[in-house]
Amino acid sequence: MSLLGEIERNHADLGDGRNTRGVLRFITCGSVDDGKSTLIGRLLHDSRTILQDQLAAVTRASSKRGSGELDLSLLTDGLEAEREQGITIDVAYRYFATGRRKFIIADTPGHEQYTRNMVTGASTADAAVVLLDATKGLLPQSRRHLLIAHLLGIRNVIVAVNKLDLAGYGREVYAALRASFENFAAPLEIPNLLFIPMSALRGDMVVERGANLGWYQGPTLLEALEAIDVESTDSSLPFRFPVQYVARGQVRSYMGRVAAGTVQTGAEVIVLPSGRRTRVKGISVLGDSLGSALAGDSVALQLEDEVDVSRGDMIVDAHRLPRPVKAFTAKLCWLASEPLAPRGRYLLRHTTRTVKARFAAINYRIDVQTLEQRPLEGEVRMNDIVHAALAVQQPVFVDPYAMDRATGAFILIDEATNQTVAAGMIE
């Protein structure tokens, strides 16, 4: 067998040769000093993607800083300012691969003042790894991290109970932390909530099992990440195809990426906003005709009838339509340093559609420690999460964010500055 084929296969699940696990995106969240950087460094290191020259640079930097031991956390802090302050202040993306899957880590800071960075990292994540420091117990920050992950619709949460080496690798410490976390998480009904005892520093239960946690029978962190199933949820949703670009050759092709669900040639679809009903005549990529496409695929669609379709329109399942709305309510995370202007002029970007928007009402603040409603009191500032009602000039075609992230999410752009100022999740 050719080497290329072997590596392609190796990157797939060896089970039946075609059962690849593709890509998993996950976010890591922890409070300062919980060991997040060490954990990421450990994942990269033990999966052998930390290459020698990076290691050499880190060793040099470690000795400059005066810390004798190899500091794995130095691998992940990117920008100069952050190196000076010794903290992670933005989202950084890291990559590693195993024989089964490629992983993209969104490494985000844990501090409350960086809530917006965590929201950013969580928006594209399929899974969240929430770190707990076993010596500290369940802190308010950890609750906040779980709640933000939940708010952003993450269905797979792995709680890494770290630093167990400092607690004598005690099963009871782990069990007690787990119980209090489960208790807190219960009302959120997270579909896949997993706990793993570990020492990121010593490498127990991250990639290797290590020799110290014999009482634990579950998967290592890497095994758990490899096992998470993401495709089947997206593909079982109603078909949604936001049109990105229209090619006007002999045959009109509507280009875009399937945002949710699946489509086959011959499928009955409706084009929004016109409401025209037609069928899919062809699905293609670079001249190859495909019989079908599913969530995540970038394709070109041809339709049976001449329909007027442009960027920002949406081709959808004829039997399960999204809601066309000109007013809706949403949870909103404010991202900009300028406070929210209740009468301000904003552009709302939803799928490939951009429309003018304004606030109809700002109802209440959401406490990210408890998810409880709080009165507004003053301006909405950076990192605040609020519940609001919005009105838009042209209809948008939405699904609840909790059901479909792609058609339930939007951003607000300040019309004057072009800054991205808010992230919204439609109810």
Next chain:
Amino acid sequence: MKSDRSHLDWLESEAIYILREVAGEAANPVLFFSGGKDSIVLLRLAEKAFRPGRFPFPLMHIDTGHNFDEVIGFRDARAAELGERLIVRTVEDSIARGTVRLRSADESRNAAQSVTLLEAIAEFGFDAAIGGARRDEEKARAKERVFSFRDEFGQWDPKNQRPELWDLYNARVHKGEHVRVFPISNWTELDIWQYIGREKLEVPSIYYAHRRQVMRRNGYLFAPKPGEQGEELSVRFRTVGDISCTCPVESDAGDVQAIIAETVSSTLTERGATRMDDQTSDASMERRKKEGYF
């Protein structure tokens, strides 16, 4: 339906989506094509995004005048084969205009390239420039956005980047400003070679092992200066930038599969092995990026 998409399918689909977003949102985009492997992959992705139509943007290369002949030849041939317009702007022009002053004729022109690049963007009024940079190349790139805003001076402000959520990219700019767009942000060097293999893409011959006169210095291989006696080794290039600071690595890898095998077991990252100017300090790339470098 059970997905059988591989990681390459996922990366390809994401990149096509990004390219189409540029086409849909920007008024006057351009794609940087150097003849190097990352931009060769970009062109393949553009074909998948837009064929049978033409690309909705021209190609552009900022030529330092210190490029490998093989790469320049490849660049021109590939653009002609695709039937797409190729714009070339040279650092020499900027030197002639007096906007670039070099201390010596053979110094690295990577920094000077930024000046020419920004002049070209201003000349054509481009509001979006698509490039082949990857986040895994270097630490400072790990926090780079997919749509990365540049102010009217072409500067990148790492502390004031636009938040980027879901796949809702913000390409809006005022006149004189632009965005850099990186469709293959999430690819690694290994992904690139696997994709080149899968799509059977041609790359310039110097990516493959060939015999070449080189000098060893500080663990790197250099072209001998006039009068110097080098040795002949089997080498290949992992990147094909400015001749003065791009070093080959010893290798027998004569085809894509052999390169993939080497990449999997490689002990040095791409830039560390081949780019002298990035070695100077941890922060040198970040500084160069702020100044407008790709």
